[in-house]
Amino acid sequence: MSKTRKAEFRPNDYVVYPAHGVGQIVSIEEQEIAGLKLELFVISFEKDKMTLRVPTNKAATVGMRSLSSPDMVDKAMATLRGKARVKRAMWSRRAQEYEQKINSGDLLAIAEVVRDLHRSDDQREQSYSERQLYEAAxxxxxxxxxxxxGNDESRAQQQVNEVLGARAA
Incomplete structure (x- = not known):
């Protein structure tokens, strides 16, 4: 198993780590931890100024994955265009579900959170916790x-805003 994993991710590859989002593999290194030799992916999350070390044999278990295909990004954009689906559950329950979707690392689930929590200018204000979840997603x-x-984040942000703006119109 570990051999196939290693071939899947190489230094300089961008990967998605469910709890942290997009990071870049800086290197693959060996470390001795508690007397065991472990092979680790060293992943840099530039924006968060954070480095994560993930054992190569645990990458699949923790849900680390390659970037989505352009086709999957198109599906996520289509999800954004959809109508917000807000359940009639208590906010605490919904907030928990949104949090799980964000941390799932699943691009479509994250797009659903963005769609459901997006507010156009003429809609009611968001609560602080709603805003936090929306911004994280x-x-x-x-x-x-x-x-x-391969664009920069501001271009991607513009792309997402255009889709959300078109939906509101």
Missing amino acids: LERLTREVAAVS
């Missing part, structure tokens, strides 16, 4: 869109 989405398209 939006950031994850735009970072992956940017990495897949």
Whole structure:
């Protein structure tokens, strides 16, 4: 198993780590931890000024994946164009579901959160926690869109805003 994983991710590859979003593999290194030799992916999350070390044999278990295909990005954009689906559950329950979707690393689930929490200017104000979840989902989405398209984040942000703006019109 570990051999196939290693071939899948190489230094300089962009990957998605569910709890942190898009990062770049800086290197693959060996470290001895508690007497065991472990091979680790060293992943840099530039924007968060964070480096993560993930054992190569655990990458699949933790849900680390390659960037989405351009086709998947198109599906995420189509999701954004859809009508917001807000359940009639208590906010605490919905917030928990949104949080799980954001941390799933699934681009479509993240797009659903952006779609459901997006407010156009003429709509009611968002609560602080709503805004926090919306911004977290939006950031994850735009970072992956940017990495897949090879554009910078501001261009990806513009792309996402255009789709959301068109929906509101």
